[in-house]
Structures are given as structure tokens and as C-alpha cells.
Amino acid sequence: MQYQQSVLHQKSLLLCAIGKECYELGWSPATSSNYSIRYDNKHCAITSSGKHKGRLQPEDILLVDFSGTPITQGKPSAETLLHTQLYQADDKIGAVLHTHSPASVMLSQFLTSNELVLQGWELLKALPGILSHEESVTIPILNNSQDIKALAKEVDEKMKTEDLCAYLIKGHGIYTWGKSLDDCFRHLEALEALMSYELTALSLK
Ligand SMILES: [Zn+2]
Numbered sequence: 001m002q003y004q005q006s007v008l009h010q011k012s013l014l015l016c017a018i019g020k021e022c023y024e025l026g027w028s029p030a031t032s033s034n035y036s037i038r039y040d041n042k043h044c045a046i047t048s049s050g051k052h053k054g055r056l057q058p059e060d061i062l063l064v065d066f067s068g069t070p071i072t073q074g075k076p077s078a079e080t081l082l083h084t085q086l087y088q089a090d091d092k093i094g095a096v097l098h099t100h101s102p103a104s105v106m107l108s109q110f111l112t113s114n115e116l117v118l119q120g121w122e123l124l125k126a127l128p129g130i131l132s133h134e135e136s137v138t139i140p141i142l143n144n145s146q147d148i149k150a151l152a153k154e155v156d157e158k159m160k161t162e163d164l165c166a167y168l169i170k171g172h173g174i175y176t177w178g179k180s181l182d183d184c185f186r187h188l189e190a191l192e193a194l195m196s197y198e199l200t201a202l203s204l205k
Contacts, residue, residue, distance in 0.1 A: 001071050011037045011045040012061035023054030027101035036083040038094045048074040085152040086177050089159045095181040097188050103195035104174035108141045115140050118194050126190035141168045
């Protein structure tokens with residue numbers, strides 16, 4: 001596959017900067033998490049496996065095709081297929097962020113329901129298509145599994161019938177996406193704040 005080194009480098013720099021922010025916010029501890037940006041209609045740039053997310057360098061980002069096969073040097077994360085599934089399911093998705101933030105891990109682990117319903121919070125309006133705090137946003141909670149192909153298939157099925165902006169994996173973390181990396185990061189920031197409200201609300205009950 002022919003690719004433009006300068007384009008990949010530019011996208012890699014953006015992912016390095018996002019990694020630093022996510023790490024400093026405490027959302028990506030101990031080399032966890034992965035981030036990606038669409039390259040074209042068959043490829044994305046994604047973080048290599050096992051890299052410290054606060055100290056990412058452009059060489060820690062690799063280009064993969066949507067089957068998860070590396071095009072450039074580097075070891076793709078085990079969770080690469082959860083990114084490429086999203087790009088294939090919706091061609092408007094331009095970036096995907098996955099973190100192991102404490103709020104996403106705690107809520108997904110301890111909620112007894114298989115979904116998190118967010119409603120009544122003004123910040124919901126930072127999420128796509130939400131115009132009022134009175135609207136509700138449902139975030140599915142999937143069971144954690146090391147079978148990434150099966151998880152990707154489960155997400156794919158859900159996206160056929162539900163208008164999702166994110167999902168949680170139990171005791172593991174969150175996936176969210178957006179048209180651009182900026183949009184995606186705004187969704188992540190909003191969801192993190194909303195999940196922290198929910199955690200506080202639960203502790204006050
Ligand atoms: Zn993960």
C-alpha cells in the first residue's frame with residue numbers, strides 16, 4: 001500500500017498529544033488504552049501495543065488496514081479490531097479513543113444493569129445530536145472478553161439498531177468516537193465528567 005509519510009507523521013503527532021493529555025488526566029495508566037485516527041477508507045493510524053501513553057513518540061504509531069494487518073513497523077494493540085470495526089461501520093467516524101479511566105472502570109464494574117443511562121445533565125449537550133439535558137443517552141456495557149473479534153461483532157450488531165456514541169466494557173474502560181479527533185476528545189471529556197457525576201450520585205444514595 002502506498003501511503004504518505006508526511007500525512008502519517010502529522011496524524012501520529014496528534015495521537016501523541018492526545019496520549020499525553022489522557023495520561024495526565026489519569027485515564028490511561030500503565031501503558032493501557034489506545035487511540036486511532038482514520039487514514040483513508042481502508043486504513044487507520046493507531047498506537048502500538050504496550051507503549052506508555054504519556055510519552056508517545058511518532059514511531060509508536062503505526063498504520064494498519066481494517067483487518068488489523070500492520071502496513072508500517074510496530075505491533076498493533078490486541079484491541080485494534082475494536083477501532084477498525086468502528087471505521088468500517090460508519091464512514092463518518094474519523095477518530096476513536098479508548099481509555100481505562102477510573103470512572104469508566106468503576107461504573108461498568110459495579111452497575112448491575114447492562115447499560116448506563118445518562119439524563120438530566122447539562123453537559124449531555126456536548127454529545128452528538130443532543131440538544132437538551134432532558135434527552136437521554138444510553139451507553140451499553142459489554143462483558144469484558146479477550147476474544148476481541150467476538151466483541152467487535154457484538155458492537156457491530158448493536159450499531160445496526162442503536163445510535164451509539166460510546167460503549168463501556170465491564171471493569172475495563174470506554175470506547176468513544178467522533179468525526180474528528182477534536183470531536184472525539186470532546187465526547188471523551190464530556191463522558192468522563194458525566195460518569196464522575198454518576199459515580200458521585202451513586203455514592204450519595
Ligand atoms: Zn483496553
